[in-house]
Amino acid sequence: MDDIDISLYNTVTEGKATILFPKTNEVFYNPIQEFNRDMSIAAIRTWSDMFLQEKRDRLEKKLASTKSEKERQRLTEILDTNTGLNFNVLEALAATGLRSIRYAKEIPNLRQVVANDLLDDAVESIRRNIIYNGLDEGLVRPNKGDAMRVVYDTVGTHQKYDVVDLDPYGSAAPFIDGAVQAVSDGGLLCVTCTDLAILTGSMHPETCFGKYNGMPLKKTFPHEMALRLVLQMLQTSAGRYRRYIVPMVTCSIDFYLRVFVRVYTSPNGVKEAASKIGLIYECTGCHSFATQPLGQVEFKENGVKRHSPGFGPPVNTACDHCGNPHHVGGPAWIAPLHDKNFVGKMxxxxMDNEQNYGTHKRMKGMLSVIQEEVEDPCYWTIQRICGTLHCNGIPMLDLFSAILNAGYRVSSSHCGPQTIKTNAPPIVVWDILREFVKKHPVVMANIDEDSPARMILAKEPTTAVDFTRHPNAKPESRNTVRYQQNPAPNWGPKARAGKKRKADGSTIED
Ligand SMILES: C[S@@+](CC[C@H](N)C(=O)[O-])C[C@H]1O[C@@H](n2cnc3c(N)ncnc32)[C@H](O)[C@@H]1O
Ligand SMILES: [Zn+2]
Known part of the structure; x- marks a missing residue:
């Protein structure tokens, strides 16, 4: 510590770590990502409780069936002393080491975190910060290397990482094939993607296909679609190595995605993948949507599973509601985005450890909305539905009540305010809107002859629509910070480190 000239650095304290980063900004640091790091710590802690309990259960089972006295003694000692009941982490793109140091200080039972980065400056910074935080290189091991090489080094060995964390600039896609092989069985893969413009298809959907092997749909549910494209890519990559993923919690946050999935080795698990992946059709006129699983699982009489191609398509060539053609998105993950048991524990x-998390209010808000989320893929938005019909905005409480009164589930999506996730088919949603429009008429003279609104509003509802306030129409999460406004001026993904700054903050011209 005596060797460090503190005057050359700014300090940032986040959680239990205080990080020195050079005033010349040679190493990447983005304060807005505190939420990402807080969520990651909470997710890894929640996962580690499960992972270590499963390890313990396996040892206890082994102990119960072991005859050898020597082996019994060995197992009893492990269980009594917790020896070996720990885990390791790879932070493959670690920058200043802030995240790794927080993991080391804030997550119990962590044996070692390898803090890897490609750049000399970053690795030097990691070393400096380990010392400054009073840690040793046994617990946080700095490593200089290409993340790609580091994950592939595990292939063909038993030296896996229990947690692999990928937090790159932009897309994590290039690292995924190696990362799904580098995680231990039942381990946790944590992935950030900040290339949302690509993943939501806002400009060039073909670029998204090139990177993620799936077409985005940008009109109504771009962020959930983006999450589902990433999960599809994770499963497709894992499947090649007889592995499958189980999403624990999958978040769309500000300008990026952060997903946490467990990875298991099981050829039988891989067989389920085709029924968890599918195409998503979105009408180009009224934005009704439908999913098409690529596979399906049936149970034979003897209880054995039979896998076959899915039946389809789920829509007609022209939309039943407005007569327009559909866009096809995906293949995308169409199974649940979250494990609700995991989300509840997290x-x-x-809630029990608010003092540990600078962003705890937002964490509670986002996790509460996620816990309430209906699992069926994708969402409507009030803006889209009412924009399609050119009608007044239907109050969320009226829409939620009518859906619940018709016997369906409904929730918001954590992806954005004014979103509606439901298992009600589109005809029910349109019937509710038809009744709403009867009470709040639309000026038809302003609407084009071939507009979807005309075709939808020309039909009489077939659903009995009841707007009576339903007791569950107000979600409990309403009392939390559900959606973040722009957290700071000029927020967003930060530029790559490396643009030299003077100590006063001004940029040094190249
Ligand atoms: C977004 S920053 C990481 C931020 C960090 N995880 C945190 O929470 O503070 C990305 C880092 O990845 C490093 N990097 C880029 N390409 C890499 C590669 N192929 N292998 C290893 N590190 C890489 C960069 O040097 C940079 O420090
Ligand atoms: Zn339509």
């Missing part, structure tokens, strides 16, 4: 952990 939320409880945050």
């Amino acid at each position: 939320l409880q952990h945050v």
